[in-house]
Amino acid sequence: xxxxxxxxxxxxxxxxxxxxxxxxxxxxxxxxxxxxxxxxxxxxxxxxxxxxxxxxxxxxxxxxxxxxxxxxxxxxxxxxxxxxxxxxxxxxxxxxxxxxxxxxxxxxxxxxxxxxxxxxxxxxxxxxxxxxxxxxxxxxxxxxxxxxxxxxxxxxxxxxxxxxxxxxxxxxxxxxxxxxxxxxxxxxxxxxxxxxxxxxxxxxxxxxxxxxxxxxxxxxxxxxxxxxxxxxxxxxxxxxxxxxxxxxxxxxxxxxxxxxxxxxxxxxxxxxxxxxxxxxxxxxxxxxxxxxxxxxxxxxxxxxxxxxxxxxxxxxxx
Amino acid sequence: xxxxxxxxxxxxxxxxxxxxxxxxxxxxxxxxxxxxxxxxxxxxxxxxxxxxxxxxxxxxxxxxxxxxxxxxxxxxxxxxxxxxxxxxxxxxxxxxxxxxxxxxxxxxxxxxxxxxxxxxxxxxxxxxxxxxxxxxxxxxxxxxxxxxxxxxxxxxxxxxxxxxxxxxxxxxxxxxxxxxxxxxxxxxxxxxxxxxxxxxxxxxxxxxxxxxxxxxxxxxxxxxxxxxxxxxxxxxxxxxxxxxxxxxxxxxxxxxxxxxxxxxxxxxxxxxxxxxxxxxxxxxxxxxxxxxxxxxxxxxxxxxxxxxxxxxxxxxxx
Numbered sequence: 058x059x060x061x062x063x064x065x066x067x068x069x070x071x072x073x074x075x076x077x078x079x080x081x082x083x084x085x086x087x088x089x090x091x092x093x094x095x096x097x098x099x100x101x102x103x104x105x106x107x108x109x110x111x112x113x114x115x116x117x118x119x120x121x122x123x124x125x126x127x128x129x130x131x132x133x134x135x136x137x138x139x140x141x142x143x144x145x146x147x148x149x150x151x152x153x154x155x156x157x158x159x160x161x162x163x164x165x166x167x168x169x170x171x172x173x174x175x176x177x178x179x180x181x182x183x184x185x186x187x188x189x190x191x192x193x194x195x196x197x198x199x200x201x202x203x204x205x206x207x208x209x210x211x212x213x214x215x216x217x218x219x220x221x222x223x224x225x226x227x228x229x230x231x232x233x234x235x236x237x238x239x240x241x242x243x244x245x246x247x248x249x250x251x252x253x254x255x256x257x258x259x260x261x262x263x264x265x266x267x268x269x270x271x272x273x274x275x276x277x278x279x280x281x282x283x284x285x286x287x288x289x290x291x292x293x294x295x296x297x298x299x300x301x302x303x304x305x306x307x308x309x310x311x312x313x314x315x316x317x318x319x320x321x322x323x324x325x326x327x328x329x330x331x332x333x334x335x336x337x338x339x340x341x342x343x344x345x346x347x348x349x350x351x352x353x354x355x356x357x358x359x360x361x362x363x364x365x366x367x368x369x370x371x372x373x374x375x
Numbered sequence: 376x377x378x379x380x381x382x383x384x385x386x387x388x389x390x391x392x393x394x395x396x397x398x399x400x401x402x403x404x405x406x407x408x409x410x411x412x413x414x415x416x417x418x419x420x421x422x423x424x425x426x427x428x429x430x431x432x433x434x435x436x437x438x439x440x441x442x443x444x445x446x447x448x449x450x451x452x453x454x455x456x457x458x459x460x461x462x463x464x465x466x467x468x469x470x471x472x473x474x475x476x477x478x479x480x481x482x483x484x485x486x487x488x489x490x491x492x493x494x495x496x497x498x499x500x501x502x503x504x505x506x507x508x509x510x511x512x513x514x515x516x517x518x519x520x521x522x523x524x525x526x527x528x529x530x531x532x533x534x535x536x537x538x539x540x541x542x543x544x545x546x547x548x549x550x551x552x553x554x555x556x557x558x559x560x561x562x563x564x565x566x567x568x569x570x571x572x573x574x575x576x577x578x579x580x581x582x583x584x585x586x587x588x589x590x591x592x593x594x595x596x597x598x599x600x601x602x603x604x605x606x607x608x609x610x611x612x613x614x615x616x617x618x619x620x621x622x623x624x625x626x627x628x629x630x631x632x633x634x635x636x637x638x639x640x641x642x643x644x645x646x647x648x649x650x651x652x653x654x655x656x657x658x659x660x661x662x663x664x665x666x667x668x669x670x671x672x673x674x675x676x677x678x679x680x681x682x683x684x685x686x687x688x689x690x691x692x693x
Binding site: 080083091095101102104105130132133135136137138139141142143146164165166167168169171172174175177178179183185186188190192193201202203204205206207208226229230231232233234235236237238240241242243245248251252255299 | 398401409413419420422423448450451453454455456457459460461464482483484485486487489490492493495496497501503504506508510511519520521522523524525526544547548549550551552553554555556558559560561563566569570573617
C-alpha cells in the first residue's frame with residue numbers, strides 16, 4: 058500500500074495525528090533501567106544502548122494503542138556508535154511489531170548515486186550479491202532538498218517501489234531557520250516557498266487515494282503563519298510538524314497544518330512525551346519510574362488538545 | 376592543533392591536495408576478496424562489510440604515503456546496517472593509524488540540540504554517565520547549512536574544542552544543484568552565495584595560523600565558474616571539491632579552488648581512484664586483483680596533473 062494511504066488509515070483508526078519522537082537522552086531514562094544495563098554490560102556504549110532499548114520499548118508499549126507513528130531521531134543513536142545503531146534498529150523493529158508507522162529522522166541528502174545508497178539503507182533494500190536485504194526498513198525518512206531533484210529522485214523511487222514515504226525539510230522549527238529559508242528570491246518567493254514548490258513536483262507520482270502524496274514536508278510548529286501558508290501551497294503533501302510542546306509550538310499553532318477533514322498533518326512531540334514525568338503538569342502524579350504512564354497521560358492530553366482544535370475548525374467551516 | 380593547520384601541514388608535507396573518497400560499492404571489489412569474506416561469514420551484510428574492510432585497507436595502504444586525507448561516504452556504510460557502521464569505524468581507525476586525515480562525509484544537519492548529538496558522534500565525545508567516549512572520531516564532517524546558525528553552532532563548538540573541522544555544502548557537484556542553490560535573491564545574491572556568506576561567519580572563531588578556518592565549504596568541480604567566484608568570496612575557507620574524475624570535473628576546473636600558494640582546497644576523487652583498474656587509462660596495465668596498484672598509479676597521475684595546474688598558476692602570478 059502507498060505510504061500516504063497507510064498513514065491516513067492509521068490516523069483515522071486512532072483518531073490521532075500525534076507522533077512520538079524517540080530522541081532518547083540518557084538523562085531522560087530512570088536510574089533503575091540504567092543501573093540494570095550498566096551492571097550487565099561493561100562497555101559503556103552497549104549499556105547506554107540497552108538502557109535506551111528498554112526505555113523506548115516501554116514508551117512504545119505505553120502509547121501504541123493511541124498513537125499512529127514514532128519518529129526516532131538518528132543522531133541520538135549514532136552518538137553511541139555501533140551499539141546506538143543496534144538500538145535504533147531494535148526500536149524500528151519493535152515499533153513495527155506493534156503496528157506503528159516508523160519515520161526515521163535522518164535528514165539525509167546527497168547527490169543521486171549516494172542518495173540511492175541512503176534509500177537502500179532506510180527505505181528500500183540493499184542488493185548484496187544478488188540477494189535483496191532489508192536493512193533498517195523504516196516506513197519513511199526525513200530528507201534535505203538543498204541538492205535539488207537528482208538528490209531526491211532515488212528516495213522517491215524507493216517510495217514508489219516499496220510503499221514508503223519521505224518528508225522534505227521546508228521550514229524548520231529552529232530559531233535561526235529563517236537565515237536561509239526566509240530569504241526572498243527575485244521572483245518574490247521565499248526560499249522555503251521555492252522548496253515547497255519542489256516538494257509539489259517531487260510528489261506527483263506517489264499520490265494516494267487519500268489525496269495526499271508520499272512526499273511530505275517538514276514545517277515547524279514554531280512558525281504558525283508560515284505553516285498556514287504552506288498548508289495551502291502544498292495541498293497534496295503531508296506535513297510533519299515538529300516543535301510542538303517542549304520547543305514552544307501550541308495546539309492552536311499546529312491546527313493550521315490540517316485540512317478541513319483533520320488530515321494532512323502529523324504532529325511530533327519528543328521531549329514533552331518522553332519527559333512528561335518531569336513536567337509541571339505531571340511531575341506530582343508520576344515518578345521517574347513511571348515515565349511510561351506519564352507519557353501516556355500526556356499523549357492522551359495532547360490528542361485531545363489537538364483534536365479539539367481540528368474539531369473546532371471543522372465546526373467553524375460547518 | 377587546529378584542524379585547518381593540520382590539513383595545511385599534511386598537504387604541504389605530501390605536496391598533494393588529493394582526497395581518496397571511500398564510497399565502496401561491492402561491484403568495485405575484486406572477486407577474490409569477496410569470495411573469502413562470503414566463505415567466512417554466512418551473514419551477507421557481515422560478509423559485505425568484511426569485503427569492504429579489506430578493500431579499503433588495501434586502498435589506504437597503497438596511497439597513504441602520497442595522499443593526505445580520505446573521505447568515507449557514510450551512505451555506503453549505512454546501507455549495510457550495523458555491519459556497515461562497523462566497517463566505517465574500522466576504516467576511520469585504520470586511516471588514522473596511517474596518519475591520514477579523515478573527513479566523514481555525512482552531510483548531517485538538524486536543529487541545535489540534535490546537531491550536538493551528531494557532533495558528539497563524529498567530531499567530539501559522547502558523555503555516558505560522566506565518561507567521555509570518542510565514538511567515530513573523524514577529523515572533519517560534511518554538513519548541510521539549510522537550517523542556519525543554530526544547527527551549525529554545535530559543530531563549530533566541536534571544531535574549537537577538539538581541533539576538528541566541518542565542510543558546509545555551498546554549491547554541490549550534481550546536475551540539479553542549481554534548482555535551489557542557483558536561485559537569485561532580491562539582493563542580487565545567489566542562494567549558494569548567501570550560504571557562502573554564512574560559512575564566512577561560521578568560520579570566524581577557528582582561523583588557523585595557515586590563514587584558513589576550520590569551517591570549510593563544499594563546491595563541486597563540475598561548476599568551475601562558481602568555484603572561481605566562491606574561492607574569492609570565502610577567502611578563509613578550505614574548499615572541499617568533489618566531482619573530479621568520474622563526475623566530469625577536470626584539473627583545469629579544480630585549479631580555481633586554490634590560492635596563489637597552492638593551498639585552500641582539497642580535491643576528492645572516489646570512483647576514479649577506487650576503480651582505476653577499470654578505466655581506459657589503466658585497465659590494460661592492472662587486473663582487478665591489482666586495484667590497489669591501479670589506484671596508486673592514478674593517484675600519482677592525479678597529483679601531478681593537479682600540481683601542474685597549481686604550479687602553472689603560481690608561475691603566471693609570479
